[in-house]
Amino acid sequence: MKKDYKFNQYYKSLNVFSIALILLSLIFLIFKGLNYGVDFKGGTLIEIRVETEKPDIEVLRSNFNKMNLGKISIKNFGSDNDFVVKFKRDELNDPEFIENLQRNLSQELTQDFSFRRVENVGPKVSSELLKAGVTAICLSLMAMLIYIWIRFEWQFSVGAIAALFHDVIITLGIFSALSLEINLSIVAAVLTIVGYSMNDTVVIYDRVRENLKKYSDIKIFDLTNLSINETLSRTIITSSTTLLALISIFLFGGEILKGFSLAMILGVILGTYSSIFIANPLLVFFKVSQKTVLKEDN
């Protein structure tokens, strides 16, 4: 059974949609910004488990507020019994700080509790981590650009990178809109999205190039459509298995991996979409033809 969906009919309208999403994401990123975790903002994070049925978050909050830690944030973390407390702290040298905190809390709190995780990140380290994260994402985009440039013609390279920017910006935009925390694992997710989205685009582009060489009479507008259809089952199957794996991490992998797997799920959906509806229309826009790819072989 030969598939023949008319993807190319939707190029224009979906491009408008994508541009709108990108603009919306940029507005969120510029005006609302990202919700950085302690990795990038510095400060202290404590994961607490309270051993009682339905502990009251307000009791915990008022207890922490009494300790003069400045502005604190406290949230449920996964289960009803787990909480994450975050606050700013520049000086990490006091070795008794956590012990004092624990003692203060045990005087006020009647229930048993334990600190499951403590993270202290100084201002110097957090700014270095942020810099390293941004550098890594920029470098990976550049490396992809160069790789595709070597393997394909420049039109393909621009198309693939545009698709990557699309995926990264919208993923971050969604994180900004929903105030989801950005930490080290989100940077890992974004880099993996970059790799995955590229992977998807390359498979379709490979087919476009092959078809360009094979058919001289089909216009690029229809040729991209043909190539998308020919690779469609693969696109669907691979995205499905990857999503199945990611959904499993999201549901069963514990609270720490939630943000990471959510970012990856968004990235895989966006990456699959963009390798069809962003990467291909750009080849049409650049009027890629048989000449473009034959030139490369000489």
Added chain:
Amino acid sequence: MVSSSNFLDLDLDKQKKIKLGLDLQGGSYLLLELDNEPVIKQKLQSKLLEIKDYFKKNKIKILSLKLDDKLIKLKVSKDDVEKISEIFSDKESTINPYYFQYKAHQLDVKINGDVFNLELSKYGIILIKNASLDQAIEIVRKRVDEVGTNEPNILKRGNDRILLELPGLDNPDRIKSLLGKTADLAFRLESKSSNESFGTEKLKLIETGEELLLSKRVIISGDNLIDASPRMDSLNNQTVVSFTLDRVGSKRFAQATKRNIGTRLAIVLDGQIISAPVIRDVIAGGSGQISGGFTFQSATDLALLLRSGALPAPLNIIEERTVGPDLGQDSINAGILSLIIGFLLVIGFMTLKYRIFGIIANFTLIINLILLISILTLLEATLTLPGIAGIILTVGMAVDANVLIFERIKEETSKEKNNLIAFDNGYSKSKITILDANITTIIAAIILFIFGSGPVKGFSITLCVGILTTLFSVFYIARLLTSIYVKINKNKEIIIK
């Protein structure tokens, strides 16, 4: 490529085990930074004296010589400027050593009329920092070993940082307080005059807050100690730290106590006086004890610090991550559960979609996983929670290569009647695409490895190794299986669906 003999080695070497990251087994991660300012200041002070002696020895007159923050200002007579400039730029010079490996001098020299402005060069500073870091690591190791934690990992980071990984430690407070002290010990006498002068310094007694004027001359320092231990003083039921001095130290201690009976002897630790007893008798024999209102714990800690020696400079904690053992175990459980479920979902999906070829892909996937875990073990890579996520992701993405091939074969069989040729074409035509697609992910993973830290590094390693084992298992194992299947069914119509 991975050879099968590597794989067999695994059984022979049972010592190798997958190492679990601190986020899985629980433990403490500390990043410490040396504050080298005092070391550099001290180095400049001694350089100042060195220059003074050198010029005296070479009979060159100095008009003035002083230290202005980190700048040594040397004023000489106009006639000597050229000669001195030559001395400073001479590569054989002892006063401004030249480092051949860096092609740079210790001091940067700027001449301003008859004034020489001398400043430590970039490499001069790096050498000082490296030396002080090496020394600090030694001391940190001694202190951590004394506490007796399980397989601590102590690593250099850059030229002023130390990374400390303490598996299984869920409360790093004691280590932090031990590392937070420089433990610079000095025995000094109370000054005889009551006026502050160049050779004296006012310091506080911790217990009472009383201020004493001390001579800057150090009688014995921590370097002279060969042993220290906490003890119960039977006379007044106090906890004290008793110490033993080396030969030089005992001799100096005996002399100083003999000459200064009736004077107070201050025991100074990190700029504060712990105690200042009055010398009542000559202390010969090279041992003594320090009292200062210690609890047994604080006496034990002080003895430990004195035994391990002084840090060259203060250490600051700039990053700390501690995971309790419960959370670690929960993370392992969650990781394994999601791996099993993810794996079953993918396998089920592939079987439904491709039937017999799905089973081949699934078998390949199992081999792939075994290979991945074996290689991680051989590399002695550390498995972290994101690392487990990387394995699950590999499961999801690994079938891609097989899917690409199967889809291609499907297309080829519709054109080509001979099954063998169709399969061969399917493999060869999809090879480039598969390589292209996987290289992009490898590039991303390598960049992540370079810039990532801690658990995230574990993710990039599993992702990278996962892609390599995927390529191997698809092109060697899956190909072998499909070719066997195709040979058996050479003349039948093969439908992949």
